[in-house]
Amino acid sequence: MHPARARLIHDRPQTQGPVLYWMHREMRAADNWALLHARELADQRRQPLAVAFCLAREYPLAALPHFAFLLHGLRHTAQELEALGVPFILLRGEPGQAVAQYARDARIGLLVTDADPAKPKRAWLADLLSRLQCPAMEVDSRNVAPARRVSDKAEYMARTIRPKIQRLLPEFLDPFPALQRQSLPWPGPAPATDWDVLLATFGPPPAHFPPGEAAARQRLDAFLRQGLPRYADERNTPVSPASSGLSPYLHFGQLSAQRAALAAMAANAAPQAREAFLEQLIVRRELAENFCLHTPHYDTVEAFPAWARQTLARHRADARPFLASEAQLDAAATPDPLWNAAQRQLLATGHMHGWLRMYWAKQILFWSPDAETALARVLRLNDTLSLDGRDVNGYAGAAWSIGGVHDRPWPERPVFGTVRSMTFSGAARKFDVRAFVSRWSGPEPA
Structure with a gap:
């Protein structure tokens, strides 16, 4: 090592x-x-x-x-x-x-x-x-390039951390040796675990994500065959996604990101597909690690850049088209059929497509009285419902969505100010919203 x-x-x-x-x-x-x-x-x-x-x-x-x-x-x-x-x-x-x-x-x-x-x-x-x-x-x-070696400060955005990581990859992106068998005995008896009793306490594992190291490797192998060749062009298409579905395994440490990176580099896919995946797997994940490492208040609005806090404060009193209650969010009962479908996907599977998670979080800001409430709602729902919740990626994603972390000011809009917004019409231009809503259909509010 x-x-x-x-x-x-x-x-x-x-x-x-x-x-x-x-x-x-x-x-x-x-x-x-x-x-x-x-x-x-x-x-x-x-x-x-x-x-x-x-x-x-x-x-x-x-x-x-x-x-x-x-x-x-x-x-x-x-x-x-x-x-x-x-x-x-x-x-x-x-x-x-x-x-x-x-x-x-x-x-x-x-x-x-x-x-x-x-x-x-x-x-x-x-x-x-x-x-x-x-x-x-x-x-x-966790990180291919160790976080403390990459940077000793919170990086402004991906373009500032990317060259620091890329310079270190030849040094750290090395193959893993096998763990060798141990011959020395442990002194004294180790506490025994009745796994059957313990597992019965928590119930069966999630149906959509079989747990464990072997299942993680199977999911990685399937992605390399089926998803990676399409990744550069289709990763942001929630209807038939080319995304990896690896985030629960990475979050719980059942799969090494470095193993996934090495496997992707050796896979039969176009260079632009491999590069696009490695950008998400290494640069974006390690930017999130950097954010939480060097921002002790990463889960509060104090983590937002000054420009975002200022613009959100200026638009705090803006009229909202809809003020959602906690119960409406929990039940996927809002006026937005795409948001409701994304929430139902999360409720049913413990996972939400990455592009939709950004849209989902920004709509919560649009429907909340202030950024503090919106951030608390996003974190509660993501951390409670998503298998990859309570993760540095989730905290960085929420801060990006609500408070412009790792982003820049955009043209001013109601409620958002100069924080980037995402709209239903924009989603409809990217993918077949109707097909996605139909797949995760349910009774819409009157």
């Missing part, structure tokens, strides 16, 4: 003892730099390695389908690890406290964990480090 992916986050005296990888963002056994680095460090120390995951009592806005998707996939990961002689330890409770307690009980000598700028994960990590007695390292396995 490239050493720039890792950083020491807890400087404590070196002691003998096993190595523990606290897995909380990259839930996979394959193509996982943090796991590979933990294994390498364990070998250097001549100590065994175990993987721990803590099932938190709650996670903001996460719903049962999210936990079901996570845990059904995690069971397969645990089986893969245990087949390689690496114990998988499922803990429960407040993650910082539970992981620190297990580290003490098992006399862990070194802890390795995932990098994640999300507020709940930052709080877990701070709690852990306040209790931890051994050194700890953090590894960036």
Whole structure:
């Protein structure tokens, strides 16, 4: 692993003892730099390695389908690890406290964990480090180019971060080694998990997205065959999309973005199709990571650029054509048939086409009394209903849609001011709106 992916986050005296990888963002056994680095460090120390995951009592806005998707996939990961002689330890409770307690009980000598700028994960990590007695390292396995290496500030937009990422790709876009079998035994018994009982608590996984590493690779392979060749021209067509459908697997760490990038680069597709996909997979995703990493208030209007806050304030009193209630949004009962169809797609599948998600969010701004209310609504609906919610991509997308983050001023319009708007007529010029509405049809309001 490239050493720039890792950083020491807890400087404590070196002691003998096993190595523990606290897995909380990259839930996979394959193509996982943090796991590979933990294994390498364990070998250097001549100590065994175990993987721990803590099932938190709650996670903001996460719903049962999210936990079901996570845990059904995690069971397969645990089986893969245990087949390689690496114990998988499922803990429960407040993650910082539970992981620190297990580290003490098992006399862990070194802890390795995932990098994640999300507020709940930052709080877990701070709690852990306040209790931890051994050194700890953090590894960036999410991004092809490690976020802290790319930039030490919040980038203005894609064009400012793109060259910084592209300069680093030859250095970091390297193939993954295989995780080798571990021969050293774990000292003492590892806590057993009754997976059948646990999974019954959360119910079946989402029907439209089978969970787990194997399912993620199957979805990637299908996209490379069927979607990637059409991607450059048809990715923004919700009726017959060429989009990858990988976002739930990327969000839950069941697939490595670097693995997807390497596979796309080797795929049989036109160069412009590969370039368009890699722009979304690498540049746009890593721009979102940069936004949340360097913007602690990423989920509030304070994250909006000054020009957007000013223009939204000037248009705060503008008349809205329709003021939606929370119940109308939840039930897909607005006057806009396209918005309703997109919301029904989200309700039915846990996923919404990417272009529609931008339109969907901007209409919520149009129908809300102010930007603060609109942003809170977008985040609540996205994080509660979407399998890829509670993700840096979602926070950056909401901030782009409502507050012009990573965008520029546009011609002034009511309500939006100079924040970019998206309209039903504009959608009708891009794709067959009637076909999409028909597919996700339901009773429209009178």
